[in-house]
Structures are given as C-alpha cells and as structure tokens.
Amino acid sequence: RHVGGLFRRKRTRRDRGWVKSGRASSKWDSFLNHQLDIDLFDAMGEEFKRLFADAPITKILTIEASGIGIACVVARHFGVPVVFAKKAQSINLDGEMFTTRIESFTHGRVYDVIVSKKFLNADDHVLLIDDFLANGCALNGLIELVGEAGATVEGIGIAIEKGFQPGGDDLRERGYRLESLAIVERMDPETGVDRVPMKAFVHENLFKLDGDIPVVRAIPYGIQHILAMFVANLAPILIVGAAAGLADDQLGMLVQSAMLIAGIGTLIQLFPLWRVGSGLPIVMGISFTFVTVLVGIAATYGYNVAIGAIIVGGIIEGVLGLFAKYWRRIISPIVAAVVVTSIGFSLLGVGASSFGGGSGAADFGSPQNLLLGTISLVSCLVFQVLAKGKTKQLSVLFGLVIGYACAVVAGAVDFSGFQSMELFALPQLMPFTPEFNLGAIVSVTLIFLVSATETIGDTSALTMVGLNREVKEKELSGSIACDGFVSSLSACFGCLPITSFSQNVGLVAMTKVVNRKAIATGAVIMILAAFLPVISVIFASLPEAVLGGCTIMMFGNIIVSGFQMIARAGFSQRNILIAALSLAVGIGFTQVSALFANFPELIQSVFAQNCVAVVFLVAVVANLVLPKDAGIEGATAMSERSTAEAAPSV
Numbered sequence: 001r002h003v004g005g006l007f008r009r010k011r012t013r014r015d016r017g018w019v020k021s022g023r024a025s026s027k028w029d030s031f032l033n034h035q036l037d038i039d040l041f042d043a044m045g046e047e048f049k050r051l052f053a054d055a056p057i058t059k060i061l062t063i064e065a066s067g068i069g070i071a072c073v074v075a076r077h078f079g080v081p082v083v084f085a086k087k088a089q090s091i092n093l094d095g096e097m098f099t100t101r102i103e104s105f106t107h108g109r110v111y112d113v114i115v116s117k118k119f120l121n122a123d124d125h126v127l128l129i130d131d132f133l134a135n136g137c138a139l140n141g142l143i144e145l146v147g148e149a150g151a152t153v154e155g156i157g158i159a160i161e162k163g164f165q166p167g168g169d170d171l172r173e174r175g176y177r178l179e180s181l182a183i184v185e186r187m188d189p190e191t192g193v194d195r196v197p198m199k200a201f202v203h204e205n206l207f208k209l210d211g212d213i214p215v216v217r218a219i220p221y222g223i224q225h226i227l228a229m230f231v232a233n234l235a236p237i238l239i240v241g242a243a244a245g246l247a248d249d250q251l252g253m254l255v256q257s258a259m260l261i262a263g264i265g266t267l268i269q270l271f272p273l274w275r276v277g278s279g280l281p282i283v284m285g286i287s288f289t290f291v292t293v294l295v296g297i298a299a300t301y302g303y304n305v306a307i308g309a310i311i312v313g314g315i316i317e318g319v320l321g322l323f324a325k326y327w328r329r330i331i332s333p334i335v336a337a338v339v340v341t342s343i344g345f346s347l348l349g350v351g352a353s354s355f356g357g358g359s360g361a362a363d364f365g366s367p368q369n370l371l372l373g374t375i376s377l378v379s380c381l382v383f384q385v386l387a388k389g390k391t392k393q394l395s396v397l398f399g400l401v402i403g404y405a406c407a408v409v410a411g412a413v414d415f416s417g418f419q420s421m422e423l424f425a426l427p428q429l430m431p432f433t434p435e436f437n438l439g440a441i442v443s444v445t446l447i448f449l450v451s452a453t454e455t456i457g458d459t460s461a462l463t464m465v466g467l468n469r470e471v472k473e474k475e476l477s478g479s480i481a482c483d484g485f486v487s488s489l490s491a492c493f494g495c496l497p498i499t500s501f502s503q504n505v506g507l508v509a510m511t512k513v514v515n516r517k518a519i520a521t522g523a524v525i526m527i528l529a530a531f532l533p534v535i536s537v538i539f540a541s542l543p544e545a546v547l548g549g550c551t552i553m554m555f556g557n558i559i560v561s562g563f564q565m566i567a568r569a570g571f572s573q574r575n576i577l578i579a580a581l582s583l584a585v586g587i588g589f590t591q592v593s594a595l596f597a598n599f600p601e602l603i604q605s606v607f608a609q610n611c612v613a614v615v616f617l618v619a620v621v622a623n624l625v626l627p628k629d630a631g632i633e634g635a636t637a638m639s640e641r642s643t644a645e646a647a648p649s650v
Contacts, residue, residue, distance in 0.1 A: 032131055032159065036069050044181060045073040048129070048157045051179045055154040057127045059083055059120065061146065063102075063113065063138050067130040070159060074129050083119045085145060087111045098148040100468050101207065101512065102141035110207075110512065115145050122150035133158040133180060136167025140208070143176075148469060160184060166212070206513045209281070209467070213517055221513050222522030225283050229501045231396045233262050233285035234539050235551055236496050239350060240291060242358050244298035244306070248417045248540045255536035256427045257493035258286050263526035265486040265498045269479065270516045270523070275322055278479035280462055281519040283504035284486065286496050288558070289451050290444065292346040293610050294496065297440045308434035309444035310491035317448040317484030324477040328456060333569040335619045336453045338582045341562025342615035343450070345587055347555040354548025361544070368410060369545035376403030376549025396550045403546035412545075417537045425533045431494040439605030444497075446606065446613040448484065451499050453616075455483045457565070458500040465509035502561065574629070578622045586615030 032040075057078050062071035063085040075082040097114040120126075128142050139156060146153050153176060161168045161180035171178050205211025206221065237258050241251045265284030268277040290310075297306045320327070353359045355377075357369035380399035387395065407413050459479040463471040479500065487497035508514060529535055569575050589595050596608040607614050 032066075038073075041070055041073040044070060044159060045077040047181060048074050048127075048179070049077040052127055052155050052157065052177075055127065055177075056125045057154055059124045059126045059151075060129055061085070061115075061120070061126050061142055062129045063087070063142060066132075067138075070131055071129040074127070074157065078127070081119075083115060085113045085115050085142060087113055098145045100141045100144040100148070102137050113141050113145070115149075117149070120145065120149040120151055124149065124151040125154045126151050127154055128156045129158075130156075131159045133161040133167045133171075133178075134165040136170055139167065139171065144468065155179065157181075206515045206518060209279075209514055209516055211515050211517075213515060215517075215521065218515070218518040218521045219525075221515070221518035222520065222525060225504050225519060225522040226525060229262075229283055229285045229504055231400060231550065232288065232501065232503065232554065234258055235547060235554075236286045236288055236291050238539065238542065238544075238547060239354060239551075240294045240298055240306070240496060241303075242544060243295040244303040246303065248414065249420075250431075252417060252533060252536035252540040253428055253431060254494055255539050256425070256530045256533065257490070257495040259526050259535070260427045260530035261486065261490040261493060261495050261498055262286065263523040263530065264489070265482060266523035266526070267520060268482050268486060269500075270520050272478050272482075275474075275478055276318070276481045276485055278459060278475040278482065279516075280459065280475055280479070281466065281508060281514045281516055282459065282462060282479060282500045283519065283522070284482070284498050285501045286490075287451055287499035288347060288554075289343050289454060289499065289612070290447050290497050291350055292343075292612065293443050293447050295350065296609055297437075297443065301437055301440060302435070304432050304435040305437045305440050306444075307432045307491045307494065308436040309440040310497055311434055311488045312436065312441045313445040313448040314484045314486075314488030314491065314497060316445050317452055318481050318488065319484070320449075320452065321477055321480030321482070321484055324452075324456075324480050325473050328476065330620060330624060331453045331456055332623050333457075334566065334575040334578050335616075335623050336457045337562055337565035337569050338579050338619050339450050339453050339562075339612065339616050340457075340565055341559055341579075342583060342586055342612050344555055344557075344559030344562055346611050347558065348552070351548055351552035351555045354544045355552055356545070356548070358544035358548075368412060369543075372403055372407055372410065372412065372543060372545040373549035373552075375406050376400065376546045377553060379403065380550055380553050396554060399550040399553075400542070400546060403549055404542060407543045407546055412543045413541050415541065417541055421537050422533050424531055427493055427530055430492055434491070439602050442602065443606045443610060443613065446610075446616065448487070448497070450612055450616050451483060451487075451497065452480050454502070455480050455500050458502055458505050461502075462505045462508055465505070466512065466514040574626055577626065578619055581622055582615045582619035585618050586611045586613075590614055 058080055060071050060075040060078065060080060060082045061084070062068055062082065064087055068082070068084050071082045071084065096117045098117060098120060099112060099114050102111050102113050124146075126146050128139060128146075130138060133139065143153055155177040156171060156179070158168075158178065158180040159182065161183045163183040168178060168180065168183070205213050234255050237254045238251060241254060246254070262283075262285045266282070269280065269282040269284055271277065272279050294306050294310075297309065355370070355373040356365045357363055361369075363369060376399045379402040380395045383398040384395040404413070456476060456479075459476055460471045463469055463475065483499055487499075490496065490498050566575070566579055590607070590609055590611040593604075593608040596604045599607075607617075
C-alpha cells in the first residue's frame, strides 16, 4: 500500500484498500503532526480498531509529542487509556519509573524516556501507536519499556511508514504485528517527488546489540575499545614475567598470546559457544587481580607451577559459572566492593617495585629509574587533566609513549630483541610445561572466585548502563563460565587468567555503544595483532620504571573504584561492619605473616601473604553469618552525618 490520495485529500474509505496509490506530499505538518485534521484522525482510529479487533488491548502507548493526538483518538475507539512516554522528568511525576534511551533521528540527540510504573504493568496488553515509522528508534524504545513492565505488545499501529528506511522490515522480521496505514516507498525529502534514495547508515543501530551496521562504520568503535584496555591487558604479563625471571623473547611471546586470548575471549563473550559467553558487549583482557598471588608463586615455585594452577583454577571457575544461579547470591555488593578495594591495595607494592626498576634489579631505586617513573606518571596525570571526553581513556598509553621516548634518549631501552624480530609469527601453544602444586592451586582458585565476583559486577553494570535493564541469569552464568574456561585456554598459551575489563564497561557507559559487531571488530584486530611480533617486542623492551610510573596510577584507581562500590552498596551498619572487619583482618594480618606460622603449610602458602584471599574469605563468612540488622556503635550517627553532608542544600 502506497501513501496516496487519502493523505493528500485527507479522505478515507472503510474498506481494506482505503489508501490510494500515487505521489505523496511531504507537507505532513498541514494535517498530521502540526495542524491536526480530526476527521482524518477519527478515520484512522476506526481503521486501527478494525485491524486489531481480535487483540485484547488494555492500553495504548505512544511517545510525546506528535503521536499523542492519534493515540488519543485510537484509544477512544478501543475504550482504553492512553499512556505516553515522556522525554523528560517532570515534577508532576512521582514514584518509580521504567526508563529507556532513544536516539531521535530527526533531532540528532539521545533522550532518556520514562513511563511511570503506576500506568504500565504485567497484566497490560499494549498497542503501540505513532505517526511515523522510519528507523524504528522510538518504537524500539517503547518495546523496551513494555518489556521492563512485563506487559505484552499486541501490535504496532503506524500512520505513515517510510518504506525506504529499515524500521518496518526490522520489526516485522522480529515477529511484531505491524500495521501501517500508508507506506512511502520512494520520496524526495524536498519535493515529495518519487525518488529511490541510498540506504543510509542508521546511527541508532550502534545502540542495539544486534543492530545492522557496515563494517567500515564498526571499526572505529572497535579500535576505541582496544585503546581503552591495550596497556592494562599487557602490563600483568610484564610484571609477573619479570618476577619469574623470564627472558625478553619469552616475554614477547607471552605478549602475543595475551593479545590473542583477549580477542578470543571477547568474541566468545559476544557470540557464546553453548552456555559459555554472555552475548553482551564485554571486552576481555589479562587480569590484574591475579598479579600479587602469581608474582609470589612464580618467584617461589617457578612459572610452570603458576601455569598449572591457572589451568585447574580456570576449569573450576568455568564449571561454577555454569551453575552460578545456585551460589552467586552469597556475593553481595558489599563483598564485591571490599574485594576490589583489597585488590587495589595489594597491587600498590607491585607498582612501587616497578617504579624503582623492578624487584631484584641491580639499579633498583637509581635516580634514572625514579626520573623515568616520575616522567611517565606526570605525563599520565597531565593528559588526564587536559584531555576531553573519551580521549581521557588513553592517558596511560600517552604516559607509556612519553616515558618510553625519554628512556630511549637516556639509553635505558634494550633493543636486542629487535635484531632477531620476525615480521610474522604464530603464538606458541604450551610453551611452558604445567606443574601442579596443591598450595598454588588453592591460592589461585580462591582468586578465581574473586575474579568471578568482579565479573558479576562488570556484567551487571554493563546491562544497566548500556541496555537500561537488569542482567539476566543466563548472561551472568555465561559471563563467569567464559571467564574461567578461557583462562584455562590462556594458560595453554603460557598466559595469565583473563577477565572482563571494567574500563571498557566505563566506555560503554560514556558512549552507549553496545553493538556486538562494533565490539567484535576490535576483538578481530587484537587477534590479528597477535601475529605481529613487533608489538610484543616493543612492550618487552619497555623499562620497568616506565611501566611502574603508569601502573601505579591504575592501581590507585582500582582502590577508588572499590570505595565507590562500597558507597553504592550503602553505608548501613551491617555493610560498615563487613567492610571494616574484612579489610582490617585481610590487609592487617598479611602485613605480619608470622601470625600464620603455626598453621599448616598449605594455609600459609594460600593466605600468609595474600590479602585479597583473606579479605574475600572474611567478607563472605561475615556476609553469611551476620544477622541482617547487625550494627556497630556509632555507625548510625556516622551514616546519617555522611548522608546529610552529601545531601544538596535547599
């Protein structure tokens, strides 16, 4: 059915072929969305009533502003209320709201759209009504709101559909009952004369998980995610490898493997294999969480023992992930918060050691090392202060570049690795023979549980900030399983455990880009980079002092992130007690390792110098044992005072 005589003459017939074919004027505002032809609206309402007569409609839902007029007339024919989604919070609205995010193709901006929970519930059968359908941005937002309410979309009624744009086809392919009273197949936007335009890139598809976007458009967003995590993905390898005494060529090989595993892990998260993977835009990379414990294991038992522990621990986490719904409730927000905080504190010593040139280095703490570390740190800080928007994500990379350049000038860079460098090389499978030590396995497995806690937090945060909804049980389970099983695969390439990257969740929160194809291009680029040894050789030649100058700030940010998580968990008396107890015991006791002298050797090897494991254990036990109304004296007053100080003045 083409738009035709009906909208030009503003007349209608009551039979199915009531829209005559012909050319359409683009002056819709004379009768549809500025000046309103009420007779025409009444005829459209009657037609929608006929088209959806078999549907048990209880609500008409539209979006402000131009859809409200048609929706009201349609509602009169159905004898049901109209609810319209608002593009701004109003003082007249109270109570809880359903919220989604819609990009206006017309106005080129993104709106937070809301509907009060009082007016939409799980018993409703909803008919969506709007004046125009082009790319489907508004309708997809309304569908999300109905989904949040648990209600049912019975159908979609559109006055005029622009058939040369993809919104209608997309909705029909997804199974929605869509009735458009007129469809414009071709139109010149200036004259209304028939013209077949090129199919344009729909920018709103970037904000959909499975939006259709050209690969060329997707690549920049994929590269953006790579840059946000590139340094953090490789730094753990350099730190642990240095503690294990690995040669530069071995470090270079592991850097290659780190890029390969990060790409593979990200692709599995995006496009799950069986129940492994979340189907969400989660970017994976080598985890800092394991650095402290693996530095100790590698220095004490050797790197081969660390690899064996990672293989076993990863399989355990993967299996636990498949059954996450049975145990994840014990990892409350406050438990996750104190664990992240303890990870930051545990890494400070590692960062300080790198800042001085690396533990055991002959020139440790030399003026040159301290100067290089300071230059890198200051460069990071200056870039962070002066950069705008998304470019702030590149502050660590900027610090490494400036620090490396200064190290080259100072003669502190070893270029021997470049002499035998190949242009192309395959990552090596099983470069280290795994060795299995029970104490190392228990230690690493405990940290895998900690990593699972972080993954729960990252996955939950991503669905909230990127998709405006709660995380699903299947997504959490798949995310944790990917965390574990891909970590075991990582060890088979001689690499460290992998996990979700919080900085990329932050990037999604900033850009709202959740398109899986866009993120996948970044993962593919990482995999391709794994076959180019030049990248690994450059990072292997990076002086530890330069790395330390940049990572010390990253570790500090982890502590601050932990504090923010504690604040979000809430300063209830019970949460304060769990945080105070677990951090005091975990960090305090491991500063005096002699306290563990009378414990069995296995307990000593797991806990004596591993504050993260102790904090995790104490926090979980306290969370399970303490009654819900547990408190400490003075906590209430402190909480009330903090709340009062944080409250805005009126």
